[in-house]
Amino acid sequence: MVSALKVRGREQGFTLLEILLVLILLAGSGFYLLIKLPMNFERQHLAFQATQLLEDIRDTRQAAMAENNWYAVKFYYQAGDHHYQIFKQGKLIKNVYFKDGISFLGNPGDLTFNALGRSVGTTITLTNSLSEQKSVIVAPVGMRIREK
Numbered sequence: 001m002v003s004a005l006k007v008r009g010r011e012q013g014f015t016l017l018e019i020l021l022v023l024i025l026l027a028g029s030g031f032y033l034l035i036k037l038p039m040n041f042e043r044q045h046l047a048f049q050a051t052q053l054l055e056d057i058r059d060t061r062q063a064a065m066a067e068n069n070w071y072a073v074k075f076y077y078q079a080g081d082h083h084y085q086i087f088k089q090g091k092l093i094k095n096v097y098f099k100d101g102i103s104f105l106g107n108p109g110d111l112t113f114n115a116l117g118r119s120v121g122t123t124i125t126l127t128n129s130l131s132e133q134k135s136v137i138v139a140p141v142g143m144r145i146r147e148k
Helices: 002-011 016-067
Strands: 071-078 081-088 091-097 111-113 122-127 133-138 145-147
Touching (some): 016 081, 016 111, 016 133
Antiparallel strands (some): 071 111
C-alpha cells in the first residue's frame, strides 16, 4: 500500500519536455495566424467594398424610379485615389472612398439612371493587393444588378 502512494506521488505534474512541446505548438500556431490574418483582412475588405458598391448602385436605381429623377454614379480611378460619387440631377449626394489596397480593375464606365431606372449596362471590377477580384454587374436588359 505504501508503494502505491509513492507511485501516485511521482506521476503528478508534467515533465519539462511536455511543457516545451506544448509551448512550441502554441508558438507555431500563433506564427501561422500572424501570417494568414492580413490576407483574410484583404479578402474581407474586398468583399465589403464590392457589397457596398452593389448596394449603392441598387439604392441609386431605386431612388431614380421612386423620385422620378435621374441619378448618376461616377467612378474615379486616378493613381492612389479610387472612389465613386453618386449624383442626383448633377448635385453630389454621396462620396465613397475605398480602403487602402482596393482599386478598380480597368476603367469602369459611369452609370446614369433615368426616371424609369434604366441605364447602360456595365461591369465594375474591384481588386485588392493580392490580385483577387470581385465584380458588380449591371445588366443592360432587365437592369439586373448582381455581384460576381
